[in-house]
Amino acid sequence: MAIDSIKVSLREKGVRLTRQRQILLELIDQTGQHLDAERLFQLAKEKDPKLNRVTVYRTLKMLKAGGMVDELDLMHHEGDQHYYETRLKQEHAHVICLRCGKVEEFFGEPLQRLRKQIESHFGFQILLARTEVGGYCAHCQSLRALELERARQHGLADAVLASGVAPGPGAPHRPRAKRTA
Ligand SMILES: [Zn+2]
Ligand SMILES: [Zn+2]
Numbered sequence: 022m023a024i025d026s027i028k029v030s031l032r033e034k035g036v037r038l039t040r041q042r043q044i045l046l047e048l049i050d051q052t053g054q055h056l057d058a059e060r061l062f063q064l065a066k067e068k069d070p071k072l073n074r075v076t077v078y079r080t081l082k083m084l085k086a087g088g089m090v091d092e093l094d095l096m097h098h099e100g101d102q103h104y105y106e107t108r109l110k111q112e113h114a115h116v117i118c119l120r121c122g123k124v125e126e127f128f129g130e131p132l133q134r135l136r137k138q139i140e141s142h143f144g145f146q147i148l149l150a151r152t153e154v155g156g157y158c159a160h161c162q163s164l165r166a167l168e169l170e171r172a173r174q175h176g177l178a179d180a181v182l183a184s185g186v187a188p189g190p191g192a193p194h195r196p197r198a199k200r201t202a
Contacts, residue, residue, distance in 0.1 A: 027089055027109065036087060044068050045080050046107065049090055055104035055115075055124050081105060096155040098122050112136075114152035120161040127154075 027046060031038050038046075044065050049056065056064070062077040084090045085105075093104045096117045112132055116125040136147055157165060 049105050050107045057102040057104050116154045118158040119155050
């Protein structure tokens with residue numbers, strides 16, 4: 022079990038794995054998701070009703086400082102929250118949909134290659150690398166296309182109402198601002 026290797030490394034560092042720490046580590050490890058502190062607190066409370074928010078936040082800080090978990094901001098797609106995952110996973114990039122918030126993980130050799138290229142280019146020793154990619158997932162792309170289409174039709178309907186004439190084939194097109202987002 023992956024969590025066991027964390028326990029061993031904690032013991033080597035002389036850090037006691039308290040019940041609270043263990044609960045949090047296991048939650049982060051088992052869900053395999055990227056949960057924020059508040060969600061982790063809710064889940065941890067189900068396991069131990071005596072746990073309070075301060076303890077959870079403090080424990081997360083300690084796990085982070087000890088290199089047991091990674092703290093991610095995931096492009097701040099939902100504000101200022103941070104998300105946590107254990108350091109046990111192989112290096113991966115996070116691919117975040119800025120519309121629905123879905124987070125995908127990209128594992129692969131290109132990441133290791135990039136790391137090596139950066140190290141040799143700058144003569145740099147990388148200790149930590151974090152790759153985040155933001156954009157729209159396939160589902161949101163089609164939703165956005167629909168929304169844009171609807172907005173376009175709506176815009177046209179407004180023009181029709183304003184002029185009082187139906188736009189024929191020769192009707193002037195309203196200039197449209199280029200969308201960047
Ligand atoms: Zn999406
Ligand atoms: Zn991840």
